[in-house]
Amino acid sequence: xxxxxxxxxxxxxxxxxxxxxxxxxxxxxxxxxxxxxxxxxxxxxxxxxxxxxxxxxxxxxxxxxxxxxxxxxxxxxxxxxxxxxxxxxxxxxxxxxxxxxxxxxxxxxxxxxxxxxxxxxxxxxxxxxxxxxxxxxxxxxxxxxxxxxxxxxxxxxxxxxxxxxxxxxxxxxxxxxxxxxxxxxxxxxxxxxxxxxxxxxxxxxxxxxxxxxxxxxxxxxxxxxxxxxxxxxxxxxxxxxxxxxxxxxxxxxxxxxxxxxxxxxxxxxxxxxxxxxxxxxxxxxxxxxxxxxxxxxxxxxxxxxxxxxxxxxxxxxxxxxxxxxxxxxxxxxxxxxxxxxxxxxxxxxxxxxxxxxxxxxxxxxxxxxxxxxxxxxxxxxxxxxxxxxxxxxxxxxxxxxxxxxxxxxxxxxxxxxxxxxxxxxxxxxxxxxxxxxxxxxxx
Amino acid sequence: xxxxxxxxxxxxxxxxxxxxxxxxxxxxxxxxxxxxxxxxxxxxxxxxxxxxxxxxxxxxxxxxxxxxxxxxxxxxxxxxxxxxxxxxxxxxxxxxxxxxxxxxxxxxxxxxxxxxxxxxxxxxxxxxxxxxxxxxxxxxxxxxxxxxxxxxxxxxxxxxxxxxxxxxxxxxxxxxxxxxxxxxxxxxxxxxxxxxxxxxxxxxxxxxxxxxxxxxxxxxxxxxxxxxxxxxx
Amino acid sequence: xxxxxxxxxxxxxxxxxxxxxxxxxxxxxxxxxxxxxxxxxxxxxxxxxxxxxxxxxxxxxxxxxxxxxxxxxxxxxxxxxxxxxxxxxxxxxxxxxxxxxxxxxxxxxxxxxxxxxxxxxxxxxxxxxxxxxxxxxxxxxxxxxxxxxxxxxxxxxxxxxxxxxxxxxxxxxxxxxxxxxxxxxxxxxxxxxxxxxxxxxxxxxxxxxxxxxxxxxxxxxxxxxxxxxxxxxxxxxxxxxxxxxxxxxxxxxxxx
Numbered sequence: 059x060x061x062x063x064x065x066x067x068x069x070x071x072x073x074x075x076x077x078x079x080x081x082x083x084x085x086x087x088x089x090x091x092x093x094x095x096x097x098x099x100x101x102x103x104x105x106x107x108x109x110x111x112x113x114x115x116x117x118x119x120x121x122x123x124x125x126x127x128x129x130x131x132x133x134x135x136x137x138x139x140x141x142x143x144x145x146x147x148x149x150x151x152x153x154x155x156x157x158x159x160x161x162x163x164x165x166x167x168x169x170x171x172x173x174x175x176x177x178x179x180x181x182x183x184x185x186x187x188x189x190x191x192x193x194x195x196x197x198x199x200x201x202x203x204x205x206x207x208x209x210x211x212x213x214x215x216x217x218x219x220x221x222x223x224x225x226x227x228x229x230x231x232x233x234x235x236x237x238x239x240x241x242x243x244x245x246x247x248x249x250x251x252x253x254x255x256x257x258x259x260x261x262x263x264x265x266x267x268x269x270x271x272x273x274x275x276x277x278x279x280x281x282x283x284x285x286x287x288x289x290x291x292x293x294x295x296x297x298x299x300x301x302x303x304x305x306x307x308x309x310x311x312x313x314x315x316x317x318x319x320x321x322x323x324x325x326x327x328x329x330x331x332x333x334x335x336x337x338x339x340x341x342x343x344x345x346x347x348x349x350x351x352x353x354x355x356x357x358x359x360x361x362x363x364x365x366x367x368x369x370x371x372x373x374x375x376x377x378x379x380x381x382x383x384x385x386x387x388x389x390x391x392x393x394x395x396x397x398x399x400x401x402x403x404x405x406x407x408x409x410x411x412x413x414x415x416x417x418x419x420x421x422x423x424x425x426x427x428x429x430x431x432x433x434x435x436x437x438x439x440x441x442x443x444x445x446x447x448x449x450x451x452x453x454x455x456x457x458x459x460x461x462x463x464x465x466x467x468x469x470x471x472x473x474x475x476x477x478x479x480x481x482x483x484x485x486x487x488x489x490x491x492x493x494x495x496x497x498x499x500x501x
Numbered sequence: 502x503x504x505x506x507x508x509x510x511x512x513x514x515x516x517x518x519x520x521x522x523x524x525x526x527x528x529x530x531x532x533x534x535x536x537x538x539x540x541x542x543x544x545x546x547x548x549x550x551x552x553x554x555x556x557x558x559x560x561x562x563x564x565x566x567x568x569x570x571x572x573x574x575x576x577x578x579x580x581x582x583x584x585x586x587x588x589x590x591x592x593x594x595x596x597x598x599x600x601x602x603x604x605x606x607x608x609x610x611x612x613x614x615x616x617x618x619x620x621x622x623x624x625x626x627x628x629x630x631x632x633x634x635x636x637x638x639x640x641x642x643x644x645x646x647x648x649x650x651x652x653x654x655x656x657x658x659x660x661x662x663x664x665x666x667x668x669x670x671x672x673x674x675x676x677x678x679x680x681x682x683x684x685x686x687x688x689x690x691x692x693x694x695x696x697x698x699x700x701x702x703x704x705x706x707x708x709x710x711x712x713x714x715x716x717x718x719x720x721x722x723x724x725x726x727x728x729x730x731x732x733x734x
Numbered sequence: 735x736x737x738x739x740x741x742x743x744x745x746x747x748x749x750x751x752x753x754x755x756x757x758x759x760x761x762x763x764x765x766x767x768x769x770x771x772x773x774x775x776x777x778x779x780x781x782x783x784x785x786x787x788x789x790x791x792x793x794x795x796x797x798x799x800x801x802x803x804x805x806x807x808x809x810x811x812x813x814x815x816x817x818x819x820x821x822x823x824x825x826x827x828x829x830x831x832x833x834x835x836x837x838x839x840x841x842x843x844x845x846x847x848x849x850x851x852x853x854x855x856x857x858x859x860x861x862x863x864x865x866x867x868x869x870x871x872x873x874x875x876x877x878x879x880x881x882x883x884x885x886x887x888x889x890x891x892x893x894x895x896x897x898x899x900x901x902x903x904x905x906x907x908x909x910x911x912x913x914x915x916x917x918x919x920x921x922x923x924x925x926x927x928x929x930x931x932x933x934x935x936x937x938x939x940x941x942x943x944x945x946x947x948x949x950x951x952x953x954x955x956x957x958x959x960x961x962x963x964x965x966x967x968x969x970x971x972x973x974x975x976x977x978x979x980x981x982x983x984x985x986x987x988x989x990x
Contacts, residue, residue, distance in 0.1 A: 080608065081601045083589070138828070152832045159829040159962060205597075253590050262592035277506045280756065281799040283785040289650075290510035290691045312797075312971045313789075314521050323756030323973040327797045331788050393926040412851035 070446055072103045078209040084202065087183045087256045094254050100492035102443040103214075106454065106474040110222075113498045114188060116179075116458070117468040119367030122358060124175045124460040127194060129344050129361040131171035134344055135161050145360050146353050147377075153428060154397075156343015157194070161315050164330050164341075167240040168464075171339040174200075174236065174301075175460040176393050179368070181328055181439045188371045188436055190455060192354065194338060194346040196303050199473040199493075201260040202457050204229050204267075206495050207471070215427060222500045226471030230267035237268065237299045239463040240335030244298030246270035247287070249278075249499065251304050251320050261303050270301065280324040284330040299335035300325075348397035348431050349375065372434040376427035385432045389420060392432040407435065441494070443476055452476045456496060470498040509594055510649055510691055512587045516595075517653025518586035522632050523606075526577045526663045527623065530567055534620060537564075548643050550665045551575060568623075569614050578610055596640040602633035648685050652692050655679040663716050669709040676706045691727065698722040735818040737772075740921050742928070743810035744970060751803040751973035752976035758958040759970050761811055762786075762794040763920070765916040767821045771957060775815030776880065780804055780939060791916075792825055796974070814894035817953040822939035829915035835961035837906040840887040846872075847910045858936045859912055862943055865907050872950035873903065875937040882964060897930040898964055904932050904945040905963065916960055918942070919967040923954040927985050928969060931955065956989070 076496065085096040108116070133140055134151060141148050151157055176197025178190040179199035207226050213220055237246050248270045250261040265272035277287045278297070286294040302309065308318040313326040328334045344350065352373045355366040374381035374392075386394060389408045396404030411419060423430050440451035459469040474494040505513075529547070537543035537560045544563040547553055553575060557563040570576045585603045592600055613622035641647040659675045666696050686693050701722040705715045714721070742761065765771050776783065776796065784798040800807075826915055833839065839847070850868050854861050874891065879894040886906040889899035908915040914935035922929040922944070931951055933940040940953025959967040 081604055082597055083604050141828075148828060152829055157829075159827065160790050160966075162827065164790070253586075253612055258589075262590070262767075263597065265593035266597060270593065271506065271591075273506060274508070277508050279754065279799055279801070280797070281801075282783060283787070283797060288507045289504040290507045291504065291506070291687070292507075295504050311973050312756065316965075316971065324758055324797045324799070327758065327785065327787050327795060330789070331785070 059403050061472065069088050069240060071365075072101065073430075074207055075103055075213050076101055076207070078213065079206065082205060083259060084205055085259050089255055099202060100302040100477065101476070102494045103207065103210070103226055104442050104444060104449075104494055105495040105497045106456065107497045107499065110499045112187070113470065115367060119187075120177055120458055120460050120468045122353060122362065122367055123177065123189070123192070123465045124172060125466055126346060126361050127175070127192060127467075128169070128353065129173050129460060130357050131194075131339070131342060131345050132165075132445060133339060133361075140357065140360055144361070145356050147351070150349050150353070150377075151344060151427065152348075153468065154344045156341070156345070158314075158341040158343070158422055159195040160326065161339070161341035164339075166329075166339045167242060167332065167335050168239055170307070170462050172345070173240065173337040173339075173462050174233070175338075175462070175470065176200075177458045177460060178455055179458060180371075180436055180455045181501045182435045183439050185439070186369070187198075188352075188369050189351075189353060192241070192346040192370060193457075194342040195204060196338065197457065197459070198260055198303075199457050200229055201263045202493050203473050205263065206493070208430060209467060210495055221497065223497045224470040224500050225498075226469065226498075229459070229469055229471070230264070232463075232469060233264065234268045236461045236463040237270070237301060237335075240337065241298040242334050244285070244296035244330060244334070245287075247273050247297045247300050249273055249275070249302040249304060249322075251308075253276060262413075264301075271297075272343070273297075273315040275304075275320050276320050276396075278322045278325075280322060283324070283328045283333055285322070285325065285328045297334060301337040306343060309336075309340055345358045348395050349377075349428065352431060364438050368399075371436055372415065374432040376423050376430055376432065381432075382424075382427060385423065386420065389423075389432075391435065393435050394419070394423070394430050394432050397429055397431060413450055433465050441474070441476060443492070443494070445478075450480070452478065452480065454494070472496045505643075505646055507691070509591060510646070512591050512621055513646065513650045514653040514692065516584055516587040516591060516656070517582050517650035518657040520603075520633065521657040522661065523577055523580035523584055525658060526567070526575075526580060527626060529665060530564065531623075531662075532622065534564055545712060546646065560615065561678060564619070569610065571602060578722065580608055582611060594646070595637055599636040599640055602629050602636060605629050606633075615705070644685070645687070648682055649692055652679070652682045652686070656723060656726065660720060663720055663723075664715065667726040669712050673706060673710065676702070694726050695728050698725045698728070702726075735816065735820070736930060737814060738956065739813050739814045739990045740956055741986075742808070742921060742958075743980075743986050744808065745984040746804050746807045746970075746972075747982045748974075748976065749981075750898050750977050752802060752974040753803050753806055755804070755807070755971060755972060755974035756941055757798055757807070757808060757972035758820075759791075759796040759798075760793045760919075760967060761809065761856060761969050762796065763811075763813070763815065763956055763958050764788075764792055764794055764960075766792075766825075766957065767823045768819050769818065770816040770818075772813055772814045772816060773817075776811050778807070778809045778820045779923050780807075782805070788968075791827070791959075791966050793959040793961070798968065807972075811935070815956060817956065819942070819951065820863045824939050826896065826914070826935060826940075828914075830916045831909060831911050831912070834962035835885070835965055836902045836917075837909060839891045839906050839910065840891075843873070843887050843890050843903070843906055844910070845869075846890065847907055850907075850912070854911060858934065859941060860939070862908060862913065862934045866904055866943055866945050866948055869900065869904055869907070869945055873900065875900070875946055882968070888933065897944075900945035901932050902963060904943070906964040908932070908934050917963045917967055918957055919959045919964075920955055921989055923989050924957075927987060928958070929955070930964075930967075933960070954989070980981075 079101055080098055084099055086099050087096050140146050170195040176193035178189050180190055181187050248261055248265045252274055262272055273287055279286055285297045289295050304320055307314045308321050309320040310325040311321045312323045329336050350374050358366045374385050376382040376385050392408050394406045438453050441454040442449045443452050454474055457473040461467050474496045475491045477491050519695045541652050565714050566573055567576050571578045586602050588603050609625055613619050616622035644681045655678050683694050705711050759882050762774055763771055782798050782800050782856035784796050787795045854864050874894050876894045877896055878893055880899050882888050890893040890903050905915040916933050918931050918933055919928055931944040933942050944951055961967045
């Protein structure tokens with residue numbers, strides 16, 4: 059802890075860097091009462107520091123986890139051995155909203171499903187890292203530490219001279235390799251729902267860094283099961299890999315939601331025919347379902363024959379009788395998560411409920427056991443942040459990015475988000491959090 | 502990178518137009534500011550150029566609102582917002598650096614609005630806009646694509662100059678610049694000129710006499726310059 | 735075993751020109767254990783190149799794209815098949831046990847299921863026949879009250895519907911009973927348009943049942959497409975652009 063505080067001066071002052079971030083348009087969009095606003099994502103200049111030793115084991119653990127998750131996705135959309143062998147009950151797969159029967163039998167290029175995985179971790183007070191959740195659909199956030207690093211190196215070069223910090227700006231190259239690994243012949247493209255999307259900055263910034271065309275659905279069409287975009291001279295140009303930043307259900311109105319206005323008709327036909335790579339693969343939601351999370355350590359053993367290196371937060375499934383009993387007995391101490399919700403919503407801390415609410419909630423869990431998971435509240439290691447020129451301690455998590463190309467690589471950085479509210483455990487940017495740079499030390 | 506999309510070419514054109522409209526408006530308001538010192542309602546000639554109604558209480562109100570009122574479609578702030586709207590969706594074509602100058606311009610406008618000496622506070626804008634154009638020049642490698650944003654810029658400048666009755670020799674120079682840009686546009690692409698309207702312009706802007714007489718028609722022809730012509734076989 | 739000739743056509747006419755029209759047709763009957771396709775030709779007008787794939791549920795998908803202005807899209811299939819329901823289909827997918835978009839029951843449908851559950855006994859086939867029988871006494875076949883967006887719970891609340899609605903309600907009930915079931919769109923001798931019925935999984939193969947007619951499926955039925963519910967089976971789906979895209983659809987089918 060003391061080591062972290064001493065970096066405070068080293069990375070310049072918050073307003074300088076926030077001014078630079080402003081200038082480069084580092085924003086995220088947010089809707090309040092139906093009105094779109096762009097907000098600057100507040101940056102805190104005290105970095106989170108991950109020692110070389112910590113990172114080595116974290117790197118191994120994350121790569122192991124993502125490899126197992128990729129194997130799982132391949133298995134689920136093909137033979138389903140893990141279900142037949144009784145490791146995961148069938149219900150958990152097919153009731154999951156993320157499971158898409160439409161994707162059965164499709165084999166993505168090089169068998170990669172989760173090209174870009176965002177794994178959320180927290181560090182407990184005892185120094186141990188725990189996995190909080192896996193994000194295998196469209197995890198966002200890599201662009202923020204990436205551009206912040208560029209700017210902190212300008213604002214405080216001495217910090218980078220004095221500390222052995224691994225340069226994180228190779229992310230663009232890593233992403234490009236990952237895209238190329240599944241390119242089926244054509245341009246790289248990033249599909250955005252438009253500038254009013256919360257992560258629009260990221261979409262356009264990554265397009266710039268990876269030399270990709272940034273497109274919206276109405277610029278695209280599928281002809282002869284090949285994906286093209288309309289060029290300005292009236293012709294067409296082929297897209298070989300599509301890094302899409304829209305949800306599965308909206309991807310193709312002729313396969314999924316017919317009312318989707320942001321999708322590309324017949325994209326799934328082009329994909330099934332092997333004419334375009336889609337990053338991440340449609341259907342990945344079955345693997346990052348909060349209910350499936352419980353089974354990831356079992357997957358690692360099942361597919362890789364290895365012991366999991368990184369731990370899950372202790373989790374209970376009310377679906378199992380034994381776990382239900384425990385949950386009922388300890389409801390006031392546990393955190394309960396609705397498996398269908400995301401973005402920090404649907405998270406309830408038993409300790410914060412009134413007696414009546416607790417009883418009400420108990421009934422809901424008994425009525426729909428499959429809908430919830432329960433976890434022990436981890437005693438987070440708080441991180442220092444600067445607020446009004448004072449250093450205060452706040453909850454923070456870490457989103458690590460794992461890229462699966464020809465090899466599975468862990469980005470030596472990540473997005474550290476913190477809660478600005480002293481009482482809150484929720485660090486999501488859509489709920490008003492800020493971010494820090496994440497330094498991974500080389501020694 | 503491959504060829505740009507149709508949508509992006511359109512955005513580039515309008516980015517050029519709005520950035521230029523912002524810049525020319527700023528400069529014109531600067532001169533107007535100077536002219537108005539010591540007058541009352543010294544802005545009517547400005548409004549007349551654009552056929553705008555006088556809805557302003559005094560010189561100060563006029564300047565404030567034409568500079569900063571984002572809801573006034575003739576204000577500098579409005580044009581800058583529209584430039585930003587078009588720029589923000591072109592990051593990967595024009596670069597984060599180019600875009601940062603638009604953000605700086607917005608921030609500078611915001612600061613100037615709070616400042617006690619508005620004109621002084623607005624001075625850096627000129628540097629910022631020139632830097633923007635330098636950055637555009639640096640970051641768009643394809644001549645054909647870069648040409649689109651310059652066409653937008655020149656069309657807008659010519660339009661504003663003619664409306665504000667700039668002297669013939671200055672308008673003529675800008676028109677020659679536009680002709681050079683137009684000559685580079687391949688047939689069958691969206692910014693290929695319509696022969697009919699271009700020949701109108703050539704005629705009107707050919708002599709000072711015609712320019713004085715037919716300025717309104719010139720503005721009209723400029724507005725139709727990229728209309729596709731119907732082809733009858 | 736029976737040899738049948740089939741014909742099916744759809745004419746889509748638009749009020750005004752449309753363009754950038756993408757479509758996916760699920761209209762070419764699949765080759766299965768119970769139906770051997772002897773011949774099948776698909777004609778589309780105006781002429782445009784198309785591509786064929788097979789989707790996750792085993793349906794033949796014909797995809798096409800028309801960039802230029804047009805005012806109609808017609809397609810028809812013509813062919814013949816050897817149908818033999820003594821053979822058995824075994825192409826199982828676990829998703830058929832779970833409720834899907836159109837079949838998710840509300841309280842009305844759940845209560846109805848609870849009320850018939852006790853008497854629903856015996857083999858899977860007996861259970862299916864029992865439920866189908868009760869259903870046909872509860873819901874009336876009547877056109878004009880439901881459309882292609884009507885769900886099982888909506889149709890059940892109306893107590894009226896057409897073959898599509900009968901199929902959705904039956905599937906919903908079968909799945910509540912723990913019997914995997916799937917939706918079939920196809921052609922049958924009884925119908926001048928397309929027909930729909932249900933297949934349930936006995937434990938080792940699929941059996942067809944026609945809830946709209948409350949009868950088992952025989953060699954007079956030809957499968958065109960199959961899936962969890964109507965959404966997976968729609969014979970034509972399309973997205974197009976134009977000022978007025980109100981469309982008129984004329985459908986005709988024949989079996990001999």
